[in-house]
Amino acid sequence: MTDRYTEQLEKRQNTPKDTIQTVLSLIGVFTVPFIFIILGVFVNFYFIVVAVCAFFFAVYGSYYILNGLYVEYEYTVTNSNITVDKVIGKSRRKMIMSVDIRKFNSLAKLKNADIESKKYEKIFRASITPDGDDVFAAEMHLDKFGGDCLLLFSPNEKTLESMLPYLKNTIRISLRNSGIHIKSTAVQTDDTFQPQKTQPPVTNKAKSENKSVESGKNNTESKKTDTKQETDNKAESKKTDTKQETGNKIESKKTDTKQETDNMTDKSGNSKQGQKKKGKKKK
Numbered sequence: 390m391t392d393r394y395t396e397q398l399e400k401r402q403n404t405p406k407d408t409i410q411t412v413l414s415l416i417g418v419f420t421v422p423f424i425f426i427i428l429g430v431f432v433n434f435y436f437i438v439v440a441v442c443a444f445f446f447a448v449y450g451s452y453y454i455l456n457g458l459y460v461e462y463e464y465t466v467t468n469s470n471i472t473v474d475k476v477i478g479k480s481r482r483k484m485i486m487s488v489d490i491r492k493f494n495s496l497a498k499l500k501n502a503d504i505e506s507k508k509y510e511k512i513f514r515a516s517i518t519p520d521g522d523d524v525f526a527a528e529m530h531l532d533k534f535g536g537d538c539l540l541l542f543s544p545n546e547k548t549l550e551s552m553l554p555y556l557k558n559t560i561r562i563s564l565r566n567s568g569i570h571i572k573s574t575a576v577q578t579d580d581t582f583q584p585q586k587t588q589p590p591v592t593n594k595a596k597s598e599n600k601s602v603e604s605g606k607n608n609t610e611s612k613k614t615d616t617k618q619e620t621d622n623k624a625e626s627k628k629t630d631t632k633q634e635t636g637n638k639i640e641s642k643k644t645d646t647k648q649e650t651d652n653m654t655d656k657s658g659n660s661k662q663g664q665k666k667k668g669k670k671k672k
Contacts, residue, residue: 393468395551398476399517399543401460410458414451421447456480462515464548466490469555473515473542486513486540488529490555495528499541501567502526510536517543546571 403411425440456478462485463474472487495502499516504526511534516524527540544552549571553561564571
């Protein structure tokens, strides 16, 4: 059985807070060195050297801040497990969470989810927008955090399709009733989460019994094949004998008919010769 694998990478949209940080970083790049240049001109020349160093530090700091504002979220679905990672600046990766989809107690769009009246031990934020139409809310109980947790993320149709077979029936019905129709060709699973059962080790006795059963099956199959072959041979032999007997009868009948015809011809010839002799005598 092949594993079901789906991967989705989405860039987080910038928020007003990100815009403010970007503007302040750019202002700092030019403001800090400018202040030290003024001090170098009017106070001491060494401040100009400090201004040059401050400029390089400001550029590096701004780059680090702006690079940190470029955030992508990656959703990886492998069979019944979903892993959510945060990718910062296309270079740093941080895992937000990894959970079995069958542990989801609810899954709905954020605008339709009733989360305001509930208290969560942990909220995992991994959505493209804070509260857009593409944001889904998934509730689950995680013992690791000691209670109910909430995942906010933005799965596309392909990711939802991969998750669908492992969602509870109540969640699938709720999604369908809310107008979310997802096509899935996967086999539906049970509602309840059940750990995978391991097969008990096969003992030597069991192996011997299996071999005996298999040997008995092979013998039975061989007997059936021999019986069928013998029956076919008998039927074929009987057909051949019948055909040969029929041919002999036909040949014998033809021979008798020909002999009888020849006899009748001889008699007719003799009769004609007798009549000729009588005619000569009368003359």
